[in-house]
Amino acid sequence: MGGGTQAMIYVQLFLAFLRVGLFSFGGGLAALPLIEREVVTHFAWLSHREFLELITLSELTPGPIAINSATFTGFKVGGMGGAVVATCAFCLPSFLLVLLLSHFLSRFREIPWVEWFLQGLRPAVLALLVSVAYSFLVRGMNSVFAAVLGITGLVLFVRFRKVNPVWALLFAGFLGVWWYR
Amino acid sequence: MRKSCSLVSLFAIFFLIGAFTWGGGYAMLPLIKRELVGAGLLEEEEFIEIVSLAQSLPGAVAINTASLVGWRLRGWRGELVAIGGTALPSFLSIVVVSFFLLRFGDLPSVRNFFQGAIPLVAALILLAVWDLGRKIVTDLEEMFIVVLLVFLLRFFHLHPLWIMCLGGVWGVVRKR
Numbered sequence: 534m535g536g537g538t539q540a541m542i543y544v545q546l547f548l549a550f551l552r553v554g555l556f557s558f559g560g561g562l563a564a565l566p567l568i569e570r571e572v573v574t575h576f577a578w579l580s581h582r583e584f585l586e587l588i589t590l591s592e593l594t595p596g597p598i599a600i601n602s603a604t605f606t607g608f609k610v611g612g613m614g615g616a617v618v619a620t621c622a623f624c625l626p627s628f629l630l631v632l633l634l635s636h637f638l639s640r641f642r643e644i645p646w647v648e649w650f651l652q653g654l655r656p657a658v659l660a661l662l663v664s665v666a667y668s669f670l671v672r673g674m675n676s677v678f679a680a681v682l683g684i685t686g687l688v689l690f691v692r693f694r695k696v697n698p699v700w701a702l703l704f705a706g707f708l709g710v711w712w713y714r
Numbered sequence: 715m716r717k718s719c720s721l722v723s724l725f726a727i728f729f730l731i732g733a734f735t736w737g738g739g740y741a742m743l744p745l746i747k748r749e750l751v752g753a754g755l756l757e758e759e760e761f762i763e764i765v766s767l768a769q770s771l772p773g774a775v776a777i778n779t780a781s782l783v784g785w786r787l788r789g790w791r792g793e794l795v796a797i798g799g800t801a802l803p804s805f806l807s808i809v810v811v812s813f814f815l816l817r818f819g820d821l822p823s824v825r826n827f828f829q830g831a832i833p834l835v836a837a838l839i840l841l842a843v844w845d846l847g848r849k850i851v852t853d854l855e856e857m858f859i860v861v862l863l864v865f866l867l868r869f870f871h872l873h874p875l876w877i878m879c880l881g882g883v884w885g886v887v888r889k890r
Contacts, residue, residue: 596804653885683833709830
């Protein structure tokens with residue numbers, strides 16, 4: 534890969550994750566449809582399958598999902614430099630908004646229509662989550678075994694709220710290794 | 715009188731918070747509260763204000779919280795240090811994992827591991843949908859708007875940003 538294309542990838546990674554950092558509201562899972570747009574649909578850095586794997590990895594490793602996604606995608610397409618560029622780009626809006634607007638932010642929230650607008654974001658965040666769930670159901674539940682695992686997991690999580698998702702995911706993963714071998 | 719907090723300990727606090735919370739965001743709030751309010755670095759009311767602001771800013775709630783706390787305690791240097799501390803554990807663990815995944819990701823057993831784990835992630839996401847839905851959908855109008863937005867997103871491939879804007883505008887129109 535030449536120097537020119539490498540620089541181009543850094544620029545694309547920077548812009549993609551700057552947009553994610555600037556336009557994702559509601560945190561965590563709600564950022565996923567936007568990330569999917571950028572990394573799967575628009576730039577085709579990851580396949581649909583890899584995107585599901587990335588979310589699975591994010592559940593297994595510490596830290597915010599968006600950071601995990603930025604680092605993973607950056608690393609895959611641009612190596613260590615790409616990972617740094619994508620991760621920093623995602624954090625940049627948060628840094629700048631607080632730095633430049635911190636004096637106004639608290640007062641800003643007291644304007645009634647700003648509060649109304651933020652209230653209105655909540656059904657939109659729910660819609661984004663439903664869309665993520667839809668992707669998982671369509672692409673992840675592709676066998677009877679997968680459906681059994683998913684339903685068992687759901688019952689388990691609902692019934693025992695304290696079940697640690699990390700251990701549950703690892704256990705299901707190793708079940709998968711054993712079942713599909 | 716507020717206790718002062720060195721940049722090094724600010725970094726250490728947020729590094730710990732980043733390293734020991736899975737999924738970020740809301741999971742980290744009790745830990746932040748203990749480390750900052752418990753240690754006398756932030757007042758209880760400041761903490762509540764910061765948390766509420768962090769949720770209304772774009773980006774990850776964890777990073778926004780770090781940014782706001784860092785700014786409040788040590789200005790722009792504090793912001794950089796707190797954001798860096800929060801992001802670093804996540805960054806390092808993903809770099810290590812993806813290093814191996816890119817080498818061994820095509821092995822059948824790695825494929826099968828994901829094949830087994832993905833249905834459980836689906837269950838976790840459905841659970842999040844259920845929890846959030848129960849909290850915010852309280853009448854038919856809200857139900858309708860959620861269904862409409864899902865429809866626009868999935869079948870008309872409307873950009874997520876437009877979905878957020880429509881939701882926000884609906885919030886304003888409804889209250890006026």
